[in-house]
Amino acid sequence: MEQLPVQMFDVAARAFRPALLHLEGDRCLGVEHRTRGESEYYLTPGFIDSHAHVYPGATDLGIPADRIGLSTGVHLVVDAGSAGSASFPCFRDYVVPSYQVEVRAFLNISRIGLITKQPYYDRRNLDLQAAVQCLRGDRSGLLLGIKVLSSGLIVEDAGMEPMRMAIEAGQALGCPVMAHLVEGPPPNGETMALMRAGDIITHAFHGAPNLAANQKAGTGPNPKYCSLDNVMWNADGTPTPPLEAALARGVLLDVGHGAASLDQGVARAAIGAGVRNFSISTDAHIRNVDTVVHSLPYTMSKFLALGMTLAEVTASVTLIPARQLGLADWCGDLGQRATLFRVRPKTPEDPPFLDAYGIEIPAGQVIEPVAVVRKGRFTALSPI
Ligand SMILES: [Zn+2]
The missing domain is CATH 3.20.20.140 (Metal-dependent hydrolases)
Structure with missing residues (x-):
């Protein structure tokens, strides 16, 4: 069993709270609230x-x-x-x-x-x-x-x-x-x-x-x-x-x-x-x-x-x-369906943040997905 500390999106409060994501191989066993804890990873509904x-x-x-x-x-x-x-x-x-x-x-x-x-x-x-x-x-x-x-x-x-x-x-x-x-x-x-x-x-x-x-x-x-x-x-x-x-x-x-x-x-x-x-x-x-x-x-x-x-x-x-869109259950069990991401500084290698008129938006930080949980299966998109 592995445990990944995360900041989990609390849908009701529209805020992030510390949590532990429990994994066994690629199986997601659930998410547990914690009272405190740091993590660079954010766990949200899909x-x-x-x-x-x-x-x-x-x-x-x-x-x-x-x-x-x-x-x-x-x-x-x-x-x-x-x-x-x-x-x-x-x-x-x-x-x-x-x-x-x-x-x-x-x-x-x-x-x-x-x-x-x-x-x-x-x-x-x-x-x-x-x-x-x-x-x-x-x-x-x-x-x-x-x-x-x-x-x-x-x-x-x-x-x-x-x-x-x-x-x-x-x-x-x-x-x-x-x-x-x-x-x-x-x-x-x-x-x-x-x-x-x-x-x-x-x-x-x-x-x-x-x-x-x-x-x-x-x-x-x-x-x-x-x-x-x-x-x-x-x-x-x-x-x-x-x-x-x-x-x-x-x-x-x-x-x-x-x-x-x-x-x-x-x-x-x-x-x-x-x-x-x-x-x-x-x-x-x-x-x-x-x-x-x-x-x-x-x-x-x-x-x-x-x-x-x-x-x-x-x-x-x-x-x-x-x-x-009327998808009532979408934000339910994050152990079944979720997106895991981190936020990192934007680098010169990243494409510019352009608006639709080609004007650069001064920035900033980049939201980078690192894993998805789908039907209870955890798939990493980049090394965690
Ligand atoms: Zn369109």
Whole structure:
């Protein structure tokens, strides 16, 4: 029998407490509280990446889920709308079973999902009944809700139609809608007004309207996409009135870092103003994973640098997404499912902490996963 002293995440207190992890070979025998003790290792419920794209080959930007899965301490990867009703059966029957990491998904309101980045270009793919039937008829347990992308570069002339249809599907099914809100039109004030308690705004700290983003997206400084209607946070980090009203109704927030959706100034101000109740996710896909995003722990490290505590960052990849996604038992027995990590100083060999606009976040410390516990089995990712 081996004993590993750890700092264990106490979910109720949202704080770390000393504990002993009992191991026998690769079997985890349980976790025992202690009154005192030091350790460089932190034991938490399994990390959840609540927004990524893991339907490679059949979509514009998918990556294999295991690329951002257990090897990075992530136990659950949530695919955000890669599949629509027409492409979901292949995702469910052939792609997901090939992964080791657990996967759940939001179904795109477009039948074709993210086969292209313009899933609503042909309005015939906006098919409410097809989405409702797909979700209602699915017995896999994979689907958590509906995904809609409601920003100018994606909806083009479809305007509010995808958003309205997604909400209608969510109402019919009694499930949440995850809405990608970045640049307008349509104005975020209009889209947020439709969102219900339990719906999720992803890309919560986007910087649009932001000329840099539009230039990066190849649209140039196009005033069409620079409407002030799309500002979600005031400069002091407080929510603008439409977002404030949505949050008061119970609308939820997700980071969805991605290639164009984390503005460090916006995030730092909101965190400085006390905003904490959001999930941290990567929005990892083929065009950002090796350059900006890297992994969920790396994204978490950026939020440490932006002013959150280690316990707050931990809650944002465990407790908070579990609640948002309705995964009631996720944070239960850490002897069955857990992530073990340490925090070390950032070195010149580490990639820079870039936000989605390519600006470096001064930092800091790096959260480094060192082991996972899965189904009671302990697997080291690096020497302990
Ligand atoms: Zn995404």
